[in-house]
Amino acid sequence: MSAPELSELDHLREIERLAHRVVAESSGTEFPEPFRRELDALSRTLRSHHFEGDGCTEEDRPRIRLVGACLLRPGLVPAGTDESYEEMCARLAVEPRPEGWALWHTWADGSELRVTMVVTAVGTTEGLFENWARGRSFDPVTPLPSQVVRVLQGWIGPVTFSPRGVGHTGLGGRPVQDRPV
Numbered sequence: 001m002s003a004p005e006l007s008e009l010d011h012l013r014e015i016e017r018l019a020h021r022v023v024a025e026s027s028g029t030e031f032p033e034p035f036r037r038e039l040d041a042l043s044r045t046l047r048s049h050h051f052e053g054d055g056c057t058e059e060d061r062p063r064i065r066l067v068g069a070c071l072l073r074p075g076l077v078p079a080g081t082d083e084s085y086e087e088m089c090a091r092l093a094v095e096p097r098p099e100g101w102a103l104w105h106t107w108a109d110g111s112e113l114r115v116t117m118v119v120t121a122v123g124t125t126e127g128l129f130e131n132w133a134r135g136r137s138f139d140p141v142t143p144l145p146s147q148v149v150r151v152l153q154g155w156i157g158p159v160t161f162s163p164r165g166v167g168h169t170g171l172g173g174r175p176v177q178d179r180p181v
Helices: 007-028 031-047 085-092 122-132 163-169
Strands: 066-073 101-106 115-119 148-153
Touching: 007 031, 066 085, 066 122, 085 101, 101 122
Parallel strands: none
Antiparallel strands: 066 101, 101 115, 115 148
16 A cells, blocks of 8 residues: 655654654664764754744745734634624724634834734644744744735734744733734
């Protein structure tokens, strides 16, 4: 029986899974120093969860530095939010959609002007959250123009901070106003 054809992203995930097994199985085993150095280097690189938009397969697209993000979905709004999904969409001036929306909090082109990008990259945002939850500072590739629906002044919240965002803002663990700042 032949192996199923994997997508490029699934292929990367399978390589990462196998590399994790190699590292785990070799733990505590004595190896020649050059091999041990390479094995240790492999172990250090196995720290990210791959997802669409992580840059592994989109090497030609630049990364965007995010301070944080938020996911909005029908029937599921972030903690600390008094509005419904539909009300939040209305405030953002976007149509509700079954997949929901992602809010990416960043800065305008090299300045300190805070902006919120309303993007369709929900899966990418889920991948970011998985990495951030493990303390991994990780930036996605810049969304395609067709993925950006609106750019609004201020960080419209609530915000789940990236590890870098916590350090940059000093706001880790404290709420951010959900109106433009």
